[in-house]
Amino acid sequence: MTDVAHAADRRDLAWWVDRAVQVLVLAGGLSAIVFIAGIFVFITREGAGFVFDRFDFREFFFSPRWTPTSSHNPTYGALALIAGTASVTGLAMVVSVPFSLGAAIYIGEFATGRVRETLKVLVELLAAIPSVVWGFIGLSIMNPLIIQIFDVPIGLNVLNSGIILGLMAAPIMTTIAEDALKAVPDTYREAAEAMGATRWQVTFKVVLPAARNGLVAATLLGVGRGFGETMAVLMASGHSINLPTSPFDSVRALTATIAAELGETAAGSDHYQALFTLGIFLFLVTFAINFAADVFVRGGQRKHRRRGRRPAASANP
Amino acid sequence: MFEATAQNRRNRKVEGLFRLLFLWMTCMLILPVALILGVLIVRGGPAISWEFLFSPPTNGMTAGGILPALVGTVWLVVVALIASVPVGVAAALYLSEYAPDNRLTRAINLAIINLAGVPSIVHALFGVGAFVIFFRFGTSILAASLTLAVMTLPVVIVATRESLQTVPLAFREACWNMGATRWQTIRKIVLPNSISGILTGVILEVSRTSGETAPIMFTGAAFFLPFLPQGVLDQTMAMSLHLFVISTQVPDVPEHMPFGVALVLISMVLAMNGISIAFRVYLRGRKKW
Numbered sequence: 001m002t003d004v005a006h007a008a009d010r011r012d013l014a015w016w017v018d019r020a021v022q023v024l025v026l027a028g029g030l031s032a033i034v035f036i037a038g039i040f041v042f043i044t045r046e047g048a049g050f051v052f053d054r055f056d057f058r059e060f061f062f063s064p065r066w067t068p069t070s071s072h073n074p075t076y077g078a079l080a081l082i083a084g085t086a087s088v089t090g091l092a093m094v095v096s097v098p099f100s101l102g103a104a105i106y107i108g109e110f111a112t113g114r115v116r117e118t119l120k121v122l123v124e125l126l127a128a129i130p131s132v133v134w135g136f137i138g139l140s141i142m143n144p145l146i147i148q149i150f151d152v153p154i155g156l157n158v159l160n161s162g163i164i165l166g167l168m169a170a171p172i173m174t175t176i177a178e179d180a181l182k183a184v185p186d187t188y189r190e191a192a193e194a195m196g197a198t199r200w201q202v203t204f205k206v207v208l209p210a211a212r213n214g215l216v217a218a219t220l221l222g223v224g225r226g227f228g229e230t231m232a233v234l235m236a237s238g239h240s241i242n243l244p245t246s247p248f249d250s251v252r253a254l255t256a257t258i259a260a261e262l263g264e265t266a267a268g269s270d271h272y273q274a275l276f277t278l279g280i281f282l283f284l285v286t287f288a289i290n291f292a293a294d295v296f297v298r299g300g301q302r303k304h305r306r307r308g309r310r311p312a313a314s315a316n317p
Numbered sequence: 318m319f320e321a322t323a324q325n326r327r328n329r330k331v332e333g334l335f336r337l338l339f340l341w342m343t344c345m346l347i348l349p350v351a352l353i354l355g356v357l358i359v360r361g362g363p364a365i366s367w368e369f370l371f372s373p374p375t376n377g378m379t380a381g382g383i384l385p386a387l388v389g390t391v392w393l394v395v396v397a398l399i400a401s402v403p404v405g406v407a408a409a410l411y412l413s414e415y416a417p418d419n420r421l422t423r424a425i426n427l428a429i430i431n432l433a434g435v436p437s438i439v440h441a442l443f444g445v446g447a448f449v450i451f452f453r454f455g456t457s458i459l460a461a462s463l464t465l466a467v468m469t470l471p472v473v474i475v476a477t478r479e480s481l482q483t484v485p486l487a488f489r490e491a492c493w494n495m496g497a498t499r500w501q502t503i504r505k506i507v508l509p510n511s512i513s514g515i516l517t518g519v520i521l522e523v524s525r526t527s528g529e530t531a532p533i534m535f536t537g538a539a540f541f542l543p544f545l546p547q548g549v550l551d552q553t554m555a556m557s558l559h560l561f562v563i564s565t566q567v568p569d570v571p572e573h574m575p576f577g578v579a580l581v582l583i584s585m586v587l588a589m590n591g592i593s594i595a596f597r598v599y600l601r602g603r604k605k606w
Binding site: 024025035106107131140174229259262279287293 | 328329331332335336338339340342343345346347349350353356403404405406407408409410411412414415416422424425426427428429430431432434435436437438439440441442443445446447450451467470471474498499500501503524525527528529530531534535557558560561564565572575576579582583586587589590591594598
């Protein structure tokens with residue numbers, strides 16, 4: 001009896017190594033949580049002084065006066081910055097959502113074979129262009145173009161950065177939306193086609209409604225992308241504090257403000273801490289957006305798993 | 318026998334129209350990029366020469382080349398890779414080979430999504446607060462690279478996890494049945510069968526890392542340094558920041574210079590992505606199962 005138990009107990013070197021590796025990879029997995037918590041802890045640590053002493057909710061959210069360098073009366077109203085970010089992101093989404101979803105539908109439902117693979121690769125390359133290059137494009141190509149076409153004095157404005165951001169956010173939206181379309185089980189399409197529906201009828205009446213959650217998630221991730229983009233907005237939006245009334249107004253974004261001003265502040269000063277407070281705000285908003293997107297993706301997946309199961313025999317083609 | 322009715326014909330016409338519409342939308346996303354690349358090549362091409370690539374900037378960055386920025390970017394990327402690849406692969410191994418479907422795993426996945434989604438400037442603030450100030454690395458390659466490593470960790474994790482999951486479960490089961498431990502199975506069966514997929518992920522990370530600007534602005538990249546970095550505690554120039562600086566901060570830069578820098582930067586990034594994609598296509602064609 002004890003001999004058998006002894007033989008089954010295999011605590012040799014390989015067993016211990018296996019154990020050690022298990023702990024190591026768990027540590028690797030946990031590191032993601034540690035880092036995301038670390039981001040929050042460290043930006044809060046730097047911004048805490050401002051949040052607790054100087055922060056005035058009404059001023060921060062409802063005053064457009066951001067004058068942190070004023071010597072007698074510095075004010076920290078972020079309304080204009082929030083409006084700048086919102087206007088640029090909003091325009092980007094207006095430009096980008098229809099095109100991204102259209103591209104996802106074409107790639108996912110219409111294109112086949114080599115065309116499809118090529119388009120996917122091109123979208124992936126679009127995502128690879130660094131944001132500073134996009135900013136430079138806004139600065140040196142779009143700027144003169146906008147001045148010429150619309151006859152306005154300055155081409156660094158909401159329109160410019162909105163288009164740039166739209167192009168930047170398009171790949172992630174296209175990819176996630178295409179994934180969502182792909183997640184709709186083929187049984188749905190087959191059932192509709194068997195009823196005599198054409199491709200676009202299948203797409204519009206069956207696939208899109210079924211993929212709704214994933215498409216919402218794609219849009220949310222695009223919003224998050226636009227919201228957090230820094231260099232491109234800094235270079236293409238004109239960077240002047242403004243409550244925009246038209247697409248041709250220059251604006252300033254939250255992210256761009258941090259990028260432009262952090263280098264000029266003394267560590268620990270009110271201004272420095274105020275910039276970290278903007279960072280905390282950005283972190284919380286993007287966290288909420290990503291969390292919501294994740295909930296939508298999950299909801300979509302669970303729905304299909306429940307309803308769209310194929311009979312076991314045909315599961316392996 | 319099957320005569321096309323009016324309804325059929327109308328359906329087919331509508332179908333064709335929609336097909337065209339979506340194709341047009343797809344092209345509208347891709348065309349501008351082709352145009353932009355064209356403009357960069359035409360206007361930046363003349364700036365590029367051996368001298369441009371291999372000499373330091375002179376005359377207040379209005380003349381000379383980009384050598385310190387190129388070398389600096391290589392430093393930043395290499396140090397970031399050393400820091401993030403082991404952690405990323407470990408995390409992916411955990412998620413793919415060990416993790417049960419529980420709350421912890423869901424939390425890890427959510428954390429990964431958020432690491433990828435947090436704005437780059439917030440990563441920069443984190444780098445300043447954590448690496449520059451708290452860990453006292455100062456503004457240095459080390460601080461900048463660690464910031465980049467945290468930021469690009471999701472790229473490695475996601476690519477590695479996908480690659481690990483393409484190894485069929487049957488391979489693992491066969492190995493377990495021989496009495497191998499989990500780690501022996503991973504080392505002898507899973508990793509050898511997915512190493513190329515992991516490499517594609519690493520190449521993608523190189524591309525991401527070399528283009529990032531905001532996270533390195535305040536953590537270790539300098540506007541102008543005429544000499545090359547000697548170690549990880551030095552500051553350095555970087556390609557991405559150099560493009561920002563000479564296109565916005567320095568007056569009287571001749572027009573072809575920022576275009577040249579942009580062209581070199583985008584060529585590096587697209588070449589990396591191209592290699593990674595070609596690698597993937599090649600692997601898919603070669604797969605034995």
